[in-house]
Amino acid sequence: MKKTKKIAAITMARDDEFFLSRWIAYYGKQFGTENLYIILDGIDQKTPKNAGNAHITKLEHETMSRAAGDKYRIGKLSELATKLLKTYDIVIGCDTDEFLIVDPNTNLNLSEYLSNKKIKTTLSGLGLDVGQNLNCESELDAHAPFLEQREYALLSTRYTKPVVKTIAAPWGSGFHSIRHHNFHIDKNLYLLHFGAIDLKMLERKAAARGADWLNHLRRRGNGTINAVTNSKIKSSKWLRIARILQTYMRPIYALRKPAMLGLKPVIEIPTRFKKSGI
Secondary structure, eight states, rough: OOOOOOEEEEEEHHHHHHHHHHHHHHHHHOOOOGGGEEEEESSTTOOOOTTTTTEEEEEOOHHHHHHHHHHHHHHHHHHHHHHTTTTOSEEEEEEEEEEEEEEEEGGOOOHHHHHHOOOOSSEEEEEEEEOTTTTTOOOTTTTSOGGGGGGGGEEEEEOOOEEEEEEOOOOGGOOOOOOOBHHHHHHEEEEEEESSSSSSHHHHHHHHHOHHHHHHHHHOOOOHHHHHHSSOETTTTTHHHHHHHHHHHOOOTTTSOOOOTTOOEEOOOOOOGGOOOO
């Protein structure tokens, strides 16, 4: 086995202690908390109790539109990644509700797997948007592992992101692209998104934003939860099919992002993924 590479994980958060604590626990186990870099959007933001030796930077919060906010955040994170790549071999950037895992069949942890990969520019994990199946899954137990409670995911091009990079080129908003570079989906990496893991959680967040947001959610539902609840469940062979499609298909309007011919299959998450501990 090759020498372990130096790997950093970075994110930015505001009013998101629940997911941020999970993010720290997971990536801290993979790389050590001393290799985590977290930007908190607001001087008033609390540092999570499990931050350990993570590097925490607090910035003054600025009110702006969603689009402007997305550009602001990815700009800050791209700047941080460029700085870190002077001393790190690899930087992983993602949102606090996103977890990059390596297939347990490799018998390697994420650090070992990436250390043994020759990465010219970037790597992407296949995107799995995990959602609550309202037909058979109850409200989330906040103290138990996610994958012990959720078994279904929408195979989503939206979460096939180039979150792993070795070059200083900036990310596009939401980590969805790398400027002037194509993306490369690794056969053993998966990016799991948990933003739609629980309907009650989404309702509480919507209520905090105002009655209109909550009413909208209750009328329309959540796209991921709707799909997971109402779609016919496909077999895990769709992981391979989706990876092939997303590797070769591109939308005309976004040639550096993956496409899947409009297909939106919902699969049962492989049981072995529970070994990730998420």
